[in-house]
Amino acid sequence: SQKIEQNSEALNIQEGKTATLTCNYTNYSPAYLQWYRQDPGRGPVFLLLIRENEKEKRKERLKVTFDTTLKQSLFHITASQPADSATYLCALDQGGSYIPTFGRGTSLIVHP
């Protein structure tokens, strides 16, 4: 079965720096890969989706890359702010009416 690996250790960075979070997966490459943000005690919020034939996707200060050879997606937040502190989840979607599978998420802490 598909296994999703996200760094369980929190990522601590200084305000203004670029945060980079990693999502690795085993087995088959998903048709789509999604990133979500989750704040404590809240449900996840969708951020970005990237297709398997796309190398990179951007949205404001966010950038996602998708390398099917490495079986990895990187999630970048440029010019990070304390308000970006949250847990970020990646989710793999096989497409074709399959339900996305979520990783456990990585906690990001941006220090002022």
Next chain:
Amino acid sequence: GAVVSQHPSRVICKSGTSVKIECRSLDFQATTMFWYRQFPKKSLMLMATSNEGSKATYEQGVEKDKFLINHASLTLSTLTVTSAHPEDSSFYICSAPSSGFLSSYNEQFFGPGTRLTVL
């Protein structure tokens, strides 16, 4: 974007009682909704897929008689935890696909979650 609400946001109950959690899609119709539970610092665990007009599909290891799901309308799904015990204490979250039904790809719109504490 689409909005999904959950009620209640927090519930504390005694062991042995039943608790009902509602999940509503506020500005779109959803023939499919999903129920997850999440333990601290753990990933979302899919419990079941709620289907409007038909029986829910449960994931392996989830007791369907304990976690009753009813998809009463195109905007409402309910999860009832029957005879709750302390080990059922968790964060329960529902979601609905952005298209309202499961199609080729679906970003998920999540509810705010329900924190259940069973004493």
